[in-house]
Every structure is written in structure tokens, then in C-alpha cells.
Amino acid sequence: MENKHPTQTPETDVEVIILRCPDRLQFDAVPLQRLFAAKPANEAEAIICRVLEDLAQRLDVLQNGFNAGNLAMMLKPCRKIRLIAEQIGLTEFAIAADHVQTCLRQADATALAATMARLERAFDVAVAEVWKFRQS
Template identity: 50%
Template sequence: MDPAPLRTLFAALPDHEAEDIVCRALEDIAAKLDYLQNGRTTGAFSEISAPAKRLAAVAEQIGLTEVALVARHSSNAAEMQCGVALGATLARLERAFDAAVSHVWDFRHYSH
């Protein structure tokens, strides 16, 4: 995690507004991750790459560098239409996202 985007966000806005933005970003990532998993389950490789790239962009905006990296790897696996690689990268993406959520809230707790 790169804490710089969160520091900038919380320095520029009142805490409640910054927290709303972070919550919306995390909810957006979670929804996109669910969409990617559904696409993998149905074998819709062509419907996975673009949402994975959008997920990466949202993650980068709030400093979730590992999540962004793995989302791009998931996009690549979908473009290659490799079900094994896609399954592995999406599982890694879920783990990275779960860890990132904890890091974001730990950051908020310890930054005050």
C-alpha cells in the first residue's frame, strides 16, 4: 500500500468526506471483484479485461498498489483466455483486497 494518496485525500478534505470517498472506492472495487468472479465462473473472458483494468485504476487512486497490480495481471490472464491463470490471479486479487481493506482502516486509525 502506498499511503500517499490517502494522506493527500485526508489532508484536503474533512475526515467524514474523505472516509466517504474511500468507502465508495472500496465498495466499487468489491463490486468489480464480484463481477470478475462471475465472469470467470461463466467463462466470459471477453467481459473481464476492461473491468479488471478499471478496478486497477480505482485501487491506484487510493494507494492500493498490490490490488492494482494483481488486477492488471487478472486482465492479462483474461486476454490470454487462460482459465487457470485467471482463477489464480482472481484468488490472489481477493486476498490482496482483503488485506488492503485492513491496511486502509489501520492507516486511518494510526494517522490521527
């Protein structure tokens, strides 16, 4: 018995946006270099810890909103994540947050799930990269 699948696809007016994922982490060390140049090491480390904790809390709010299916409440913390990440040089994390915002505006649950997973991975890698930078 031959299995036949329809070859026609429904016509839609939905614009598809391709989100490009870089092969490796994009990290700009300059903001952290400036921070460590301007502050004593223990103060700079305390600032970084507070910023990373704030980002983790905002990411938790995003995850809770996603799990509850409340896309509207996710936009503000996502925007803040992007802005903070850009300020401290977590370029890849900021890009992923921007892509999450795109998915939220489009109300695309499938893309949002994949992009949220990417955002979470980017945060894990960013934290490791920040501490690797500090140890060098």
C-alpha cells in the same frame, strides 16, 4: 512393477509469462494522506467507503464473469479496478488486477483461477490496510 512416465514434453510456441508475487502487501499511503489533508475526516472516510464499495462491486462482476466462463466481459471491470486501485494507493491490488488482465488476454484459465484468488486476497488485505492507515 515400475511406473514410467514420458519424459518428453510437447513443443509449443506459447510464451510463458512469470507473474511475480511480492512477499508483503504494497501499499502507498500518500494518496490517502492527501485526501485526508484536503477534506474533513468524515468526508474523506465517506469517499474511501464509496471507492472500496465500488471496487468490491467490480470484483463481484469479475467473479461472476469468471464463474460463467465469460472472459471477454471481465476485461473492462478489471481495467477499472487497476486504475482505481492505483489512484488510492492500493499498489498490490492494482498489480494483481494487471496480472488478471494478462491472464484474460492469454485466455489462460488455469493462471486466471490462481490470479483471481490472489486478487481477492489482495482486496481483503487492502481493505484492512486502508482502515489500519485511518486509525493511525
